[in-house]
Amino acid sequence: MADFEEIEHTADWAFRARGQDLAQLLENAAQAMSAFGRAKARAEPSVAREVEVRGIDRETLLVNWLNEILYLEQTRDEIYDRFQVSEASDSHLRAKLYGRPSAGTGSHIKAATFHNLQVRQTPEGFEATVVLDV
Amino acid sequence: MLSKHNLVRLTEYVWEIPPTFREDMRVPARLYADEDLLDAALGDNSVVQLVNTATLPGVIQHAIAMPDIHQGYGFPIGGVLATRLPEGVISPGGVGYDINCGVRLLMSLVPVEEIKPSLKEIASALYANCPSGVGSHGPLRLSNSELDRVLHEGSRWMLDKGYALREDLDRTEEFGRIPGAEAAYVSDRAKERGRNQLGTLGAGNHFIEVDQVAEVYDQSTAARLGIHPGNVAVQIHCGSRGLGHQVCEDYVSRFQKTVKDYGIVLPDRELVCAPFESTEGQEYFHAMACAANFAFANRQLLAHLIRSSFEEALAGQVSNFHLHQVYDIAHNMAKIEEHNVAGHSMRLCVHRKGATRAFGPGSAVLPDDLREIGQPVLIPGSMGTASYVLAGTAGAMQETFGSTCHGAGRVMSRAKAKKMVNGAELRQELQSRGILVRAGSMSGLAEEAPAAYKDVSRVVDVVHKVGIGKKIAKLEPIAVIKG
Numbered sequence: 001m002a003d004f005e006e007i008e009h010t011a012d013w014a015f016r017a018r019g020q021d022l023a024q025l026l027e028n029a030a031q032a033m034s035a036f037g038r039a040k041a042r043a044e045p046s047v048a049r050e051v052e053v054r055g056i057d058r059e060t061l062l063v064n065w066l067n068e069i070l071y072l073e074q075t076r077d078e079i080y081d082r083f084q085v086s087e088a089s090d091s092h093l094r095a096k097l098y099g100r101p102s103a104g105t106g107s108h109i110k111a112a113t114f115h116n117l118q119v120r121q122t123p124e125g126f127e128a129t130v131v132l133d134v
Numbered sequence: 135m136l137s138k139h140n141l142v143r144l145t146e147y148v149w150e151i152p153p154t155f156r157e158d159m160r161v162p163a164r165l166y167a168d169e170d171l172l173d174a175a176l177g178d179n180s181v182v183q184l185v186n187t188a189t190l191p192g193v194i195q196h197a198i199a200m201p202d203i204h205q206g207y208g209f210p211i212g213g214v215l216a217t218r219l220p221e222g223v224i225s226p227g228g229v230g231y232d233i234n235c236g237v238r239l240l241m242s243l244v245p246v247e248e249i250k251p252s253l254k255e256i257a258s259a260l261y262a263n264c265p266s267g268v269g270s271h272g273p274l275r276l277s278n279s280e281l282d283r284v285l286h287e288g289s290r291w292m293l294d295k296g297y298a299l300r301e302d303l304d305r306t307e308e309f310g311r312i313p314g315a316e317a318a319y320v321s322d323r324a325k326e327r328g329r330n331q332l333g334t335l336g337a338g339n340h341f342i343e344v345d346q347v348a349e350v351y352d353q354s355t356a357a358r359l360g361i362h363p364g365n366v367a368v369q370i371h372c373g374s375r376g377l378g379h380q381v382c383e384d385y386v387s388r389f390q391k392t393v394k395d396y397g398i399v400l401p402d403r404e405l406v407c408a409p410f411e412s413t414e415g416q417e418y419f420h421a422m423a424c425a426a427n428f429a430f431a432n433r434q435l436l437a438h439l440i441r442s443s444f445e446e447a448l449a450g451q452v453s454n455f456h457l458h459q460v461y462d463i464a465h466n467m468a469k470i471e472e473h474n475v476a477g478h479s480m481r482l483c484v485h486r487k488g489a490t491r492a493f494g495p496g497s498a499v500l501p502d503d504l505r506e507i508g509q510p511v512l513i514p515g516s517m518g519t520a521s522y523v524l525a526g527t528a529g530a531m532q533e534t535f536g537s538t539c540h541g542a543g544r545v546m547s548r549a550k551a552k553k554m555v556n557g558a559e560l561r562q563e564l565q566s567r568g569i570l571v572r573a574g575s576m577s578g579l580a581e582e583a584p585a586a587y588k589d590v591s592r593v594v595d596v597v598h599k600v601g602i603g604k605k606i607a608k609l610e611p612i613a614v615i616k617g
Contacts, residue, residue, distance in 0.1 A: 010178045010205040011544045038577065059403065060390050067383045074376050075326050104270075108337050108578065110379045111231045114386060114403035115207035131207045133231045133379075134338050134548065 004032035013109070013132040020125040022058065023085040026065055026093060029130060030083040033066055036132060037107030041079040041100035049076070049097045058090045058119040062128060065093060066112035077102045108134055136181050138172070141165070147600050150196070151185060158189040158401060165199040166534075168596055174545050174588060175203045183210040186401045190215065191409070192222025194482065195475055198534055200489050201596040202543030202588060206230070208404030211488035211544075214537045216473070217410070219481045223398070224415045225407035226385040226422070228485040229468050233381060233422055234429035235340075235373030236307075236464040237512040238437060239523065240457035241359070242366045242444075246346040246612065249366055249455070252447050253344070253570055257613040259443035260342055261572035264436055265334040266617035272333030272435065281325055282317040284332065288427030292434040299459075302434060304501045306462040307491060307509075310430040312469075315423035320377070321384050324421075328377025328428055333435035337575070337617035339582055340372040342440065343514070345521065345609035352606045355507045355525055359460050361607045368457060369521060369609070370436050371514050373466065374429035381425045385418045410483050419468070426467060433462055460523065461510035465490050465540040473535050484535045492526035492538035492603050511603055513594055516542045516587035517579075517616070518564045521609045522594045529601030538603035542590040551586040552577055570613040579616060 004017040015032040019025030053068050055061030073079060080099030087094040115131040141149040147166055153159040163184045167175060175181055180203050187209055188197040194216050203212035208227035217223050249256065265272055276284065284291045289310025292298040303310045317325075335342060345367040350356045361367075374381075389406035392414045393399075398407065408414040441457055448455045468485045475482075493500060493509040500509055511524040519542070530536050546554075557576030560583055564571050573579045597603035 006549055008547050008549070010180070010547055011211060012207055013548065038575075055387070056391050060387060064387055067387075071323055071327065071380065075323075108575075110338070111383050113207040113231075114227070114390070114406070117403060133207055 003028040007129060009131060012134045014129065016127065016129045018125065018127045022126055023088040025119070025126040025128060026062060026085045026088055027083045029062060029066060029128060030069055033069065033109060033112065033132060034081050037109050039073065039079040039107045040103040042103045044101050046098055046100050047078055051095050051097060053093050055091055059114065059117050061091060061093060062119060062130070063112050063114055063117065066130070069097060070107060070109060070111065072097065073102070073107055110134065136176065136185070138176065147596050153188070156185055159185060160193050161188050162196045163188045163199070164196040165203065166596055166600055166602070167201045168592065171201045171588065171592060171596065175199065177545070178205040180205040180210040183208070184213060186405060187213055187215045187228070189401055190217060190223055190225060190405065190407055191398055192217035194218045194222070198537070200539040201593045202488070202539045202541055204543045204545065206487065208402060209485065209487040212539065213487045214489045214534055215485045216482040216535045219483055220411045222410055222483055223407035224410045224419055224468050224483050225405055225485060226382050226389060226418050227404040227406055228487055229382065229422060230466045230487055231379045231382040232373035232466055233378035233425035234464045235466045236429065236433065236462060237514055238370040238433045238462040239460040239512050240368040240437060240440065241361055241460050242455055242457050244366050244452055244455055245364045246366050248452050249448060252451060253613055255447035256344060256444065257570045257572050257615065259446045260440060260615045263439045263443045264342055264615065266336070266574055266615065270334045271330040274332050274435070276329055276332070281329055284431050285317040285320060285424035285427055286315050287311055288430040289434045292431050297438040298434050302437065302459045305459040306430060307464055310434065310462070312423040312426045314419055315427050316420035317424055319417045319421040320381060320424045324377050324380035324384065327380045328375055331375040331377065332432050333439055334375060334432070335372050335436065335617055336375055337578060340617060341517065342436070342615040343369045343611050344613040345369060345611050347607055348520065348610040349608040352604065356607050358507060359510060359523070359606070360458055361460065361523060367609055368440055369512070369514055370433050370440070372433060372436065374425040375432060377428050378425040381421045385421065389414065422468060426464065430462065461512060463490050463512050471536070482535065484537070486537055488540045489537045490540045491536055492524070492530040493536045494526045494528040494531045508604070511538055513539060513590065514541050515590035516584045517582045517614055518567070518569055518584050518611060519590055522590065522605060523607040523609070524594065524597070524603040525606050527601055527604050530603065534602050538597045539593050542587040542593060544586055545588050546586040548581040551583050552580045555580040555583040555585065564614070569611050573616040575617070582616070
């Protein structure tokens with residue numbers, strides 16, 4: 001089964017991401033957003049950032065995590081394409097983002113939304129559907 | 135599943151979903167559409183999203199969808215929802231991430247033939263001078279206190295700095311400054327994201343377009359707005375950039391807990407809200423007003439950059455190329471307004487998500503010279519298609535809390551558009567139709583292909599026939615600048 005797949009949405013981007021555990025779901029959701037963002041990075045040495053994100057539940061944590069990435073990309077002029085979540089509970093995560101300086105065109109995504117969002121437990125692990133505002 | 139059978143046809147173009155459709159609905163949901171536009175609306179989740187908004191606490195009369203309704207991420211795009219104050223709520227997700235996304239129309243007294251030989255120079259100057267694309271930086275570097283002044287003063291700050299004309303402010307919704315802005319409620323992150331973005335266009339469906347006046351439907355009103363057949367016009371479509379996105383994110387995330395504190399149960403977590411008069415509701419409103427003022431200032435600075443670009447390309451070749459402002463309107467906003475509901479004057483919080491204020495003649499909030507004709511309403515079409523200038527009407531005041539449609543409305547997903555349309559071919563096709571294109575991203579161009587949108591003319595015809603907007607003039611593009 002793919003780590004993430006696109007879902008039809010008229011105006012924006014939507015995807016379904018999966019993971020064997022919460023940490024992997026969070027990593028794959030970030031990977032999906034990075035794929036849809038189409039941002040271009042410069043061929044320069046890679047950068048790494050450490051982040052810590054909180055939320056009142058899994059859904060809020062997932063949205064806050066994705067929006068943290070967008071915030072850092074926009075304010076640091078960097079594009080991240082690899083994500084390593086080292087710690088994840090329902091309300092807290094620690095992660096490392098790896099990427100490179102932006103080539104000028106940043107992510108086309110404005111924000112990750114809570115629309116119809118639910119982090120579900122499945123026999124294989126976790127699954128979530130996320131709508132991104134473009 | 136929602137289908138046509140769940141709708142009651144009230145008149146030829148007005149449809150209603152009664153509150154018995156779902157037990158959490160507090161009021162009916164109403165759609166303005168012809169049969170084809172209704173079928174398009176029923177083709178995705180947008181009508182369910184409309185029904186969801188009818189559940190918000192304090193909602194009054196009916197939840198409304200304009201004929202350009204399409205699926206959003208909480209409210210449908212093309213939605214209008216009013217809540218009665220003091221008990222009604224304000225919803226950050228109802229306003230959306232691009233707070234005060236809107237349209238500005240500038241008009242010249244120059245016939246299009248006179249500038250045609252310089253059109254390439256104009257398009258190139260616009261593309262060079264008006265930064266586009268995501269995360270682009272504008273020409274100003276603001277200190278913290280200057281940024282706070284922009285958030286409090288909007289277009290007025292631009293006037294003080296020489297980037298606006300006095301008459302630009304008179305021709306801007308709320309005179310370019312929403313009352314109630316308090317920068318203390320805007321996070322440092324939001325300020326950081328917005329600091330360098332004043333005077334930038336952004337990406338997605340945002341654009342600058344050079345147009346010609348193709349048709350005039352109401353000669354005398356058009357003439358009073360300085361709109362004459364064959365003349366050159368410029369439209370700007372953009373919003374509050376990263377600052378607005380962050381304000382929305384901050385409050386949608388925070389309100390996930392707030393709704394629990396107030397015992398508000400919702401069908402979708404993006405609809406989170408707080409009573410308008412509560413501490414949380416007020417704080418969001420102060421922050422939203424800041425983002426709205428930032429967006430007015432942003433479009434004002436872009437207007438200044440566009441005027442400079444015209445000067446760069448036309449000075450010495452064309453005389454009197456000045457661009458005067460017809461109007462600037464918001465189409466993502468929550469506003470505090472007085473409306474007459476069932477014979478009673480009420481103070482309401484009117485959410486317009488992809489919908490435009492359309493105050494009719496006589497409205498006290500319009501400047502003297504517009505009071506007789508009603509507020510100008512700007513309806514941009516999809517890329518490469520016509521746009522319209524309308525005027526607000528008494529019908530809109532009676533039926534839709536002084537609101538009308540905002541654009542064409544998407545019918546096709548971005549993914550499908552990219553599969554069906556090749557960006558470079560589309561640019562070629564537009565150029566063969568006499569429309570110059572300057573775009574940063576070919577795939578971005580493909581996503582915005584005209585085929586991905588409804589026919590704006592049909593949308594406008596519905597609001598005109600129903601009487602919630604009056605057609606004044608039609609514009610057709612000759613150059614498009616996109617991120």
